[in-house]
Amino acid sequence: MKRIIVVATLILLYNTVFAQSDRHDLHFDKLATQWDEAVPLGNGILGALVWQKADHLRFSLDRADLWDMRPMKGLHRKEFSYQWVIDQVNKKDYKPVQQLLDGPYDHEPAPSKIPGGALELNTKDWGGVTSVHLSLKNALCKVTWANGTRMETFVSANKPVGWFKFQNLQGEFDPQLIAPKYQGQVKISGDPVGGDDLSRLGYKQGTIKRNGNRVTYHQEGWNGFSYDIAVEWKKIDNTTIEGVWSISSQYPEQKPVKNAIEIVQQTVPKSFDTELNTHTSWWKDFWGKSALHVPDSLLEKQWYLEQYKFGSLARQDAPPISLQGVWTADNGRLPPWKGDFHHDLNTQLSYWPAYSSNHLDLAMGYINHLEQNKANYKRYTKLYFNSEGLAVPGVTTLDGTEMGGWIQYALSPTVSSWLGQHYYLQWRYSMDREFLKNKAYPWLKQTAVFLENITLKDDKGHRKLKISSSPEINDNDITAWFLQNTNYDLALMKSTFKTASELAGELGLKKEAAHWAKIFAEFDDYALTAKGELMFSPTMAYNQSHRHFSHMMAIHPLGLIKWEDGPRAQSIIKNSIGLLDSIGPDYWCGYSYAWLANMKARAKDGNGAAKDLQIFARAFCSINSFHLNGDQTKSGLSKFHYRPFTLEGNFAFAAGLQEMLLQSYAGFIEIMPAVPEGWQNLSFENLRTEGAFLVSANKVDGKIAEVKVISEKRNTTSLKLPFKTYTIASNKGFIVKNGPDGFLKLTGEPGGILILKTKIK
Incomplete structure (x- = not known):
């Protein structure tokens, strides 16, 4: 009976794109109290970390293109030359290279990625947090407090906004935008791992303004660069608040982008639930790609x-993944x-x-x-x-x-x-x-x-x-x-x-x-x-x-x-x-x-x-x-x-x-080439190989039972047979020929589907 259940489970997993299971989710009974343990949310360009700082719920807000782009001071000099370095190596006189070309990175605070800011809400009177849940299937974070207050929040998968909803609220809703501390004591550590105090950047502290249900923050950076954070909310009923936040950046020589204030003004009239549905659709497609x-x-x-x-973190139209992506350290310092x-x-x-x-x-x-x-x-x-x-x-x-x-x-x-x-x-x-x-x-x-x-x-x-x-x-x-x-x-x-x-x-x-x-x-x-x-x-x-x-x-x-x-x-x-x-x-x-x-x-x-x-x-x-x-x-x-x-x-x-x-780097497809002997039952779906093929397979009681190959383009590959005997259970658009011993030569048309099976005793 146990074996029947295992086989049935694997067939179910194999024949459908795996629905994202909540067993993979993050569950906690309290919010993290430091930023690098926070719940992460993001969409490639915007990011948020949800955690607790003292008695406050804190959203650490970030945008991928928030950068101090000043040239590295002292780097670009006449010695900035590969040949000069070669000459110094040959002369065995390397200290000048360390001083002139290595030194600036350690000694100068910028260029550098910079943090955006934070959104905080005083939760002192709400009692302790009783539940924190990050749902992977739709990138939704839920937090519940002892007094019954509930929060849901997400960063929209395909729009430059973050959403939040609070239910069972008691008392006033008074969120605060917290600016990074760009003014204050300078702490020169010279440690690129620990980072440096943000005040070393020399910015004039930005301005925070409140206008009814909207709070904005404007920060001037180096050489005309600036960024804005805006948050706006609306009252749904006596105990429910919905709101949005956004960050925009402006570089003086680039085409202006829509300001965060305009973005939130246009977005806040929309419905949290409706926007969550659109966001969830993107994640459903994402999770449908492979499993x-x-x-x-x-x-x-x-x-x-x-x-x-x-x-x-990854989008076609966003910067690539840097060291911390859209989750820049929120500790008052430059990031590692x-x-x-x-x-x-x-x-x-x-x-x-x-x-x-x-x-x-x-x-x-x-x-x-x-x-x-x-x-x-x-x-x-x-x-x-x-x-x-x-x-x-x-x-x-x-x-x-x-x-x-x-x-x-x-x-x-x-x-x-x-x-x-x-x-x-x-x-x-x-x-x-x-x-x-x-x-x-x-x-x-x-x-x-x-x-x-x-x-x-x-x-x-x-x-x-x-x-x-x-x-x-x-x-x-x-x-x-x-x-x-x-x-x-x-x-x-x-x-x-x-x-x-x-x-x-x-x-x-x-x-x-x-x-x-x-x-x-x-x-x-x-x-x-x-x-x-x-x-x-x-x-x-x-x-x-x-x-x-x-x-x-x-x-x-x-x-x-x-x-x-x-x-x-x-x-x-x-x-x-x-x-x-x-x-x-x-x-x-x-x-x-x-x-x-x-x-x-x-x-x-x-x-x-x-x-x-x-x-x-x-x-x-x-x-x-x-x-x-x-x-x-x-x-x-x-x-x-x-x-x-x-x-x-x-x-x-x-x-x-x-x-x-799955491996295909050697010129052929190999199924489960490196799994432990003890892994008797496993499966995967729609992993991609070189040659633009999608492969699915399942293993039951220590033997690979079925392999499915989909051809995305007109192309030929070889499959290393993972079983001694097999039958072609289904073939649409493939030419199958015996290759060298233990291999099949497969030629697929676009959209071709081939399923091979073997008997499991």
């Missing part, structure tokens, strides 16, 4: 929370690492799950941002590298301007290569030929032009950078520069020329494809120890616990060394992962565990991948699921015990679980 069920409740819930955060765009890991990891979870539309916000800033990147490429082509700073402002910092990484020559992989993935998972022609290949081509220009051949004929680095090995010391290619830079450069050649060939550009293939062949092999372990560089083995697995880029995410390539590749992968584990996690962050889980999934190690994901979810996340970088359990999983909130670890986690369930 999964695994027999580990911790991992399953964390995955749904990561999907929720991605849906709250200035809340900027870190392209040496953070933005990249944040979009890893978008592809196979079938959210390509939301991933386009990342691509659109890079496209919009290409002219600025080319200015930087010419200024710093004195080269044509395309380079991107590793640490940037909202418009892509360089910010400096540890320049081995903040001004690394291979940043545009890693970003180029996301163009490649967007193409491979969508097979959108217009995107290939107009965006993907142009980006890879310009990156290849740049790298060809700045590399040279050594005495063995191998192409190399004059100086190379590996994030973030040896920090910003002169020893962080290597005179031979690091495996990090090498893998990224090889990836650029390999994919540039592939995409040129796809477009019929034979000469360009041949040229890029020729350059690709000029690079040396990866540096390995005598035991076949990937090294940082030919002169430095992996000899220290380190958070950034930069030396293993060729394994993941680039897939240049693949398990499927055979014994030598498998030996390199196993040995390199084994070395990581043996040296240990003393100086890992949470994202290190999430990244390692992805690599172990590529190595078909389901037990190892699941264990690392469990550690991440259990030890490195706040109660609201935010990744806090350090080991919050202080149980020996890392010597970092701090708690700066950044998002990349969250999304690398989601990608890791997806990688366990």
